[in-house]
Amino acid sequence: xxxxxxxxxxxxxxxxxxxxxxxKDPFLGPxxxxxxxxxxxxxxxxxxxxxxxxxxxxxxYFGDPVPMHFDMNIDQRHFDHxxxxxxxxxxxxxxxxxxxxxxxxxxxxxxxxxxxxxKAAGKV
Numbered sequence: 134x135x136x137x138x139x140x141x142x143x144x145x146x147x148x149x150x151x152x153x154x155x156x157k158d159p160f161l162g163p164x165x166x167x168x169x170x171x172x173x174x175x176x177x178x179x180x181x182x183x184x185x186x187x188x189x190x191x192x193x194y195f196g197d198p199v200p201m202h203f204d205m206n207i208d209q210r211h212f213d214h215x216x217x218x219x220x221x222x223x224x225x226x227x228x229x230x231x232x233x234x235x236x237x238x239x240x241x242x243x244x245x246x247x248x249x250x251x252k253a254a255g256k257v
Contacts, residue, residue, distance in 0.1 A: 136229070137229025137230060141189075144185050152176075158218065160210075164207065164211070188238065219235075220239065
């Protein structure tokens with residue numbers, strides 16, 4: 134039986150495992166590896182706070198993460214693939230109410246991010 138996501142330590146584990154897979158992924162890896170070369174630690178620290186706020190409702194993250202994705206040339210296929218890896222990472226390591234929230238929030242954020250990216254690009 135896997136445990137639920139209950140702490141910042143769990144979120145750090147989730148983010149680290151997820152991006153370990155993303156870095157090696159032939160579809161998403163090149164996009165993230167080029168953009169975050171030498172800055173992965175900073176990216177992870179930001180995401181720890183972001184997901185801590187989203188999942189455990191701790192006010193650690195302030196800001197808008199969407200605009201930094203505007204110039205990444207990503208589309209529905211990228212978000213769909215990101216979501217597959219996100220859900221697989223959660224399912225492999227956690228189960229429970231917060232784990233389900235993490236999957237749900239991943240889905241809603243992927244949809245919202247893509248909508249904002251498309252709007253900014255004039256595709257809506």
